[in-house]
Amino acid sequence: MAKDNFNCPICECTRSETLFFSKKEDYGDILRCxxxxxxxxxxxxxxxxxxxxxxxxxxxxxxxxAVDQLKFSQVRPSVSYYFSKIDSSKKSNRIKFLDIGGGLGYYSASAKELGMTPYLIDLDSESLNFAKDVLGIQKVFQGTLETFCASTDEKFDLILLRHVIEHLPDPNHIIAKIKSLLSENGVAIIETPNNKSIEAFLNFGLGKDFIRKLSKNYSDVSFRTLIKKRVYAMRPPIHLNAFEISNFQVLMERNDLKISEYKTYRLGDPIFWPNFKSYNSNGLKNFFKSISFIILRSVFSRKEYSGIFLSVTHKE
Ligand SMILES: [Zn+2]
Incomplete structure (x- = not known):
């Protein structure tokens, strides 16, 4: 069934299919363009x-x-990897790092360790206080990306939007703002869950949890319907959007930006997702669950893993 007034924020198409109906007033239905x-x-x-x-x-x-040393040690490889995407001839200048929705500021603190100047934007004032007082991040801004853009003329060499875009209402608007903040040779890193990936769903704990949370607010949610409708990364009102890589190709083209690299990564990936355990190998029961998860993943994932990584630049 098509929805009147729908206008796809990615491709501007007005036709859609309703996948799941909301049980709650004001939550919105889940649609596919x-x-x-x-x-x-x-x-x-x-x-x-x-x-x-x-x-x-x-x-x-x-x-x-206090500083969570485990968390900090897990963040460092990610930030080093992002840093490696910047043209090395540009690294002689001080690199300005912008972390959008960066919460407590561990990514910013890691950027600072690498010699970059971090700027942290978030809505949560308590997180920003932690970043300032405990991690020593000086440039913090409380507000939306919109209000930040209105408050500054600065450009940034490395912009990070890590697992944030799925939480925000208008992806095209967000990408337009990122373009306006990106320096001439700057790189924007975008990560988000991959809606094409069945990987997390095959993990017993995560799959069950996903169904439980979604079925609270939406009707007809089950293992079978989710697989049939291919919805693996939606959770309104926390996750408002679910992407596949091709959606970003359209978005970047619309905004005159270029994807210089893209890939998908697994749960528990040592660079991108070390804090996210893909399986628990403690105990015999868990051992067998883990083995079946690894087998299921290799059979069904088709190289589409749980996280999308993109590095984006201006067009030449
Ligand atoms: Zn569309």
């Missing part, structure tokens, strides 16, 4: 609903008192 296969929630939930779904999320999950 008939042209580019982008999956989104429509209509977008109100700001109040989006904001309230984040309340307390940081505090529950994160230690806000």
């Amino acid at each position: 008939s042209d580019c296969r982008f999956v989104t929630v429509f209509p977008i939930p109100s700001n109040e609903i989006i904001t309230s779904s984040y309340l307390g999320l940081y505090k529950e999950r994160e230690n806000m008192e």
Whole structure:
């Protein structure tokens, strides 16, 4: 069934298919664009609903008192990898690193260790206080990307949008803002869950959790319907969008940007996702679960793993 007023934020097509109907008023249904296969929630939930779904999320999950050395050590290989994407002749100048939605600031602190000047934007003031007071990040900004852009003329050499774009309402608008902030030879790194990847779904714990959370708010959600409809990365009102790599090719083309490199990565990837364990090998039961996960993954993943990595530059 097509939705009136739908206008795909990726390709501007107006035809869509409703995949899952919302059980709750104001949550929006889950739709797939008939042209580019982008999956989104429509209509977008109100700001109040989006904001309230984040309340307390940081505090529950994160230690806000001292530096978490394990977390820091897991972030360093990622930031070194991002840094390696910058043309080495540019590294003689001080590299300005912009971390959009960077939370507690571990990526910024790691960038600082590598000699870059970090700028951190986030909505959560407590996270920013931690970044400032505990990690020593001086340039922090509380607000949206929109308000940050309005407040500065600066350009950035390395921009990081790591697992953020799926949380924000208008991906095309976000990419346009990133373009406006990117220095002439700058590189933007974008990471997001891959909606084409069945990998996380095959993991017993994650798959079950995903179905449980989605079925709270949407009707007809089951293992069978999710596989049939190929939805692996949606969770409104937290994840409002679910991408595949081709969606970004359209987005970058629209914004006159170029994808210089792209790939997908596995859960637990040592560079991109070391904090995300793909399986637990403790105990005999878990050992057999892990083995079956690895076999299922190699049979069904078809080289489409859970995370998308993109590095993006201006067109020459
Ligand atoms: Zn589309």
